[in-house]
Amino acid sequence: MKQVKILLGSILGNTLEYYEFSIFAVFAIQIGQAFFPDQNNVNQLLLTLVLFGSGFLSRPLGSAIFGHIGDKLGRKKSLILTITGMSAATLTIGFIPGYNEIGIAAPILLLILRLAQGIFIGGEGAGSAVYVLEHELKMNRNVVGGFLITSNVSGVLIASIVGLVITKTVGLDSTSWRWAFIFGGVAGIIISYMRFSLPESEKFNNLTSEEKHRAPILKLFTLYWRQVLVVVAFAGFSAGVSYTIKGYLAVHFQNVMKLPADDSFLLLMFTTVIFAILPPIWGLLSSRFTYRNFIRVTSILIILLYIPIYMLISSTSYIAITSGLVMLAMLASAICTPIYIYFSDLFPTSLRYSGVAVSFNIGITLMGGFTPLISAYLVNKLGQPFAPAYYIIAMAIIYLVLEQYMHKKLEYFK
Numbered sequence: 001m002k003q004v005k006i007l008l009g010s011i012l013g014n015t016l017e018y019y020e021f022s023i024f025a026v027f028a029i030q031i032g033q034a035f036f037p038d039q040n041n042v043n044q045l046l047l048t049l050v051l052f053g054s055g056f057l058s059r060p061l062g063s064a065i066f067g068h069i070g071d072k073l074g075r076k077k078s079l080i081l082t083i084t085g086m087s088a089a090t091l092t093i094g095f096i097p098g099y100n101e102i103g104i105a106a107p108i109l110l111l112i113l114r115l116a117q118g119i120f121i122g123g124e125g126a127g128s129a130v131y132v133l134e135h136e137l138k139m140n141r142n143v144v145g146g147f148l149i150t151s152n153v154s155g156v157l158i159a160s161i162v163g164l165v166i167t168k169t170v171g172l173d174s175t176s177w178r179w180a181f182i183f184g185g186v187a188g189i190i191i192s193y194m195r196f197s198l199p200e201s202e203k204f205n206n207l208t209s210e211e212k213h214r215a216p217i218l219k220l221f222t223l224y225w226r227q228v229l230v231v232v233a234f235a236g237f238s239a240g241v242s243y244t245i246k247g248y249l250a251v252h253f254q255n256v257m258k259l260p261a262d263d264s265f266l267l268l269m270f271t272t273v274i275f276a277i278l279p280p281i282w283g284l285l286s287s288r289f290t291y292r293n294f295i296r297v298t299s300i301l302i303i304l305l306y307i308p309i310y311m312l313i314s315s316t317s318y319i320a321i322t323s324g325l326v327m328l329a330m331l332a333s334a335i336c337t338p339i340y341i342y343f344s345d346l347f348p349t350s351l352r353y354s355g356v357a358v359s360f361n362i363g364i365t366l367m368g369g370f371t372p373l374i375s376a377y378l379v380n381k382l383g384q385p386f387a388p389a390y391y392i393i394a395m396a397i398i399y400l401v402l403e404q405y406m407h408k409k410l411e412y413f414k
Helices: 004-025 028-035 041-057 060-070 073-094 106-120 125-136 141-169 178-196 217-223 227-258 263-287 291-313 320-334 340-344 350-368 371-382 388-409
Strands: none
Touching: 004 028, 004 041, 004 073, 004 125, 004 141, 004 178, 004 227, 004 350, 028 041, 028 227, 028 340, 041 106, 041 227, 041 263, 041 350, 041 371, 060 106, 060 125, 060 217, 073 106, 073 125, 073 217, 073 263, 106 178, 125 141, 125 340, 141 178, 141 227, 141 263, 141 320, 141 340, 178 227, 178 320, 217 227, 227 263, 227 291, 227 320, 227 340, 227 371, 227 388, 263 320, 263 350, 291 320, 291 340, 291 388, 340 350, 371 388
16 A cells, blocks of 8 residues: 555656646647737747747756755655645646736746746656655556656646536637636645655665765766766657647647647547557566667657658548557657656666756757747748658657767666
């Protein structure tokens, strides 16, 4: 029961935080109408996606803050702070007046709160993974890593479900999206109490005071910079694939394909369900391979298949669209499944929270988090619905080249 409590306490909080972070993308069009009413539809969307991406800019700062707390004071303390702060920011977004009420102050306040969301989630995903894996639960570690990815994706799934429910009940307008943020904020505050009763990480408790570094970040970049570079490259690439689903699909279907909002939400839910189900299965299968082989094969498949996938999901046939979405979900879940175990094994216990969180969030910020914005821009600039595939393919190639070089310098795969 103790192990179940540890797993659930981490996964539920992680799921909710990713819901709170992702709901912004689900309602991007409606948020744009509320905060940028004087702009045309394209500019409303691009400005909203800029705000969505801004949440990634503050993630490295949050990972440094909460990584320091996690490595110095404990994983549990850090994770209580992340979910409480994230929920407070999300709840506040639900009550911000729009542009028509308070003018330019509205998008400025939204930007500030979006940056706050980024700070808190910067310490959450990687931190909860480190916390769970350090307890060494009596389960296959790769499967546990898969469940951690499932918890992230489930937050996006819940966001799309909430989007559909709101569409079918009160309808979509410049105010109805607020209920999704209010729901997330209230639920997060409730779940934060669960974490107070969780035990501290066993491996952290076994650290002596001499083993805890005064400045974990400085030590990290001094001794483990090669590991940091590999994590940054892979985090950016895998996040780009992930945020194709989490952040861009709803925009693609509504803005590019001109599908009705409820059809868009249903297709997003369909894709996200597959994405959420597969990681534990991939975790079990990947136990038969090394990290390197599993990730390299998946990366090559992404390079070969991403343009055909975009061509399928940009067609007028729902059979072709669903086929493309199944392929997209399979590749996204496969490339994301090894993330947390792979990253955790690269760093010692005394620097693990900082190492995983900081490296992971730098990668997401530099390359992955702006995938929705870059995808929308490429489509608008090139006039090709499959243009976003160029960006993902480029990131995959960058990772494979860097990984090949670093593998010669450092034997880090197990």
